[in-house]
Amino acid sequence: MVNGNLGIKDIAKLAAVSIGTVDRVLNNRSGVAPATREKVLDIIKQTGYKKNLVASRLKLAKNKVIKVAVLAPTPRNEHSYWNLPLQGVNRAIQELSAMGVSSAYFYFNQLNHQHFREQIDKIFQEEFHALITVPFFESESNMLLRKAKEKNIPVVFLDTERELLYSSNFIRQNALNAGLVAGRLLHGLVGDEGTYVVVNILNDRGKQINNLQRESGFRSYFKHLPNKTHIKHFTINHPLEDDFDLSPELKTLAKGPTKFGIFVTNSRSFLLPSIIKENNISNYHLIGFDLNKKNIAYLKSGEIDFLINQKPQYQGYTAIKGLYKFLTEGDNSQLNIDIPVEIVVKENVEYYCAR
């Protein structure tokens, strides 16, 4: 055996049984006398035997393929955010294809609850061993979880959009924490005497829980500062379709000498620079989320100061890897991951947009 480790054969010899019996004990199948089982388990404990996952998977690959279903919103275009986790999923699937892991993709219309349900039904008709999806619709997601629990299928949710009834596995960034980080970064640039604006740019489905939590984290940072006297806070909730305009009060402030600190709670910070110019604001700092093309361009031109990365590709990648570990080793420690709040500036953006 490699590394001086023992194999199932050695265990069998030590326990004076056949490899078949050892295998039955290891995979706790029936057909072993209690005394024999004890004896084998003893040897296993004593020797610290660990099964060779490579050999195990080699044998199982043909019979027990691991099929993972991935259910994501239909991407609007090739630059859509939801393509990114799928890229990570693909990379992980490629790495594990030799181990018999495969995936199937399902898409749902972002505005259509019914369509989501249909896709769920489709998935549960086929035989999958795990499911990766996004908590878009609250009641539907809970329904999904209930069904999955019945069938004993592990579910991993990427990102945070909803709070869910049933406890489940999440791979996501702590939105409150991200808000705190944004608070620190923006306060460092703007200082105590500035005007702070939180911009929630709402999408079709209204304000989401992570927008709320990011804002709350941001505000909480300022609450805990020693001298918070001169800080003015505004919140703009801006539906995506509407024309974007500053409030009269902000317009007045914009004419003064005040420094602006603008925090966009989602990936649409690229909408701000043009509006800022229209209002003749020059002394401002801007922070947003996600490394999409437009955001990166503004980051490079200096019109966005910081971006916070949620590592969407990594989310998909680590979801597959975590599920594999769970399904083969029973180790669920990689199914709940707090994605680091990654700070991106012009000078280090290259490292992060590559993948």
Add this chain to the structure above:
Amino acid sequence: MVNGNLGIKDIAKLAAVSIGTVDRVLNNRSGVAPATREKVLDIIKQTGYKKNLVASRLKLAKNKVIKVAVLAPTPRNEHSYWNLPLQGVNRAIQELSAMGVSSAYFYFNQLNHQHFREQIDKIFQEEFHALITVPFFESESNMLLRKAKEKNIPVVFLDTERELLYSSNFIRQNALNAGLVAGRLLHGLVGDEGTYVVVNILNDRGKQINNLQRESGFRSYFKHLPNKTHIKHFTINHPLEDDFDLSPELKTLAKGPTKFGIFVTNSRSFLLPSIIKENNISNYHLIGFDLNKKNIAYLKSGEIDFLINQKPQYQGYTAIKGLYKFLTEGDNSQLNIDIPVEIVVKENVEYYCAR
């Protein structure tokens, strides 16, 4: 075959030869007629056959164990920096132990060239398949590279301390880029009207190339600013053992209202806060490198603003993974890695110090 992929057996059938012949072609061994070889290669190209590394390793595990030698400075204590890459190495080795990868550790005295040589000799006496080390001593590192090239053993260097004669593989952070990032972060906090101090805290072996490059990157950031008029720059080269003191000019400035921006080019930024207090400087910002205990404590207390992480554990981890990929697949793309310049603040430090 898994995933509809073909196996060596299918290739053999398609090419109307035996699997032995296909194997000879794949591992380009001798004993195949040119025409047959062509035929098989054709089929391989057409089908896009990729060998199953799992099965391959399973077979090879007993015969061809991959042994990696790791040569690092003797850690001064359990919190020593050089323990961190070794932790990453260990993690990777554990993951790959089933694939027959093992490691052996060698340590050298940081001040003793001769000792380094002795360890190198020891390593080359045994049969290793790869070597991971640190470019501490220039001439000795080059000697090592020469020997390794003779024996055809891949070498990976972690971190940058020296420029080396022979080209080799490096897993390290771009020090110039890190300096640029530090420049942006500090300038954001201090602004155009500040006094900037670069502090090089030298260790036993004098100033190292990454200290120089970090400083040069930092300065270069300010050179490219539109309005660079009021920025004052100082550099303090401080041998670790000496008492640390500010220059007369800096002491005078310290009495005035100027904002200080202090950039420590290595992991010893934790030495600064006490000195700053002694000189009654209150209006300052401080940035340094590495997530050691003392730095983290000051980051949490607010006396350090930013830390730049070099991900030492990841360096060790990715070195092993990269070597494995090279030795098994011949893919050397993971042997030269530019470690991201990771920005750490109080609010996201938890994500990074866990591992």
Add this chain to the structure above:
DNA sequence: TTAAATATCGTGTACGTTAACGAATATACC
């Protein structure tokens, strides 16, 4: 032309684990 040498290629076994199959023993029932 024939034996020897070489080139080319197929066969078979092994890696460690799994699981079907069947053999051996133990238990139940009439």
Add this chain to the structure above:
DNA sequence: GGTATATTCGTTAACGTACACGATATTTAA
């Protein structure tokens, strides 16, 4: 006690690749 049924356990053939060995076919030398 004898047959039927359960329980327990050993044997063996895969999974896909690697490589030693031996079997042909081809070339070389005499």
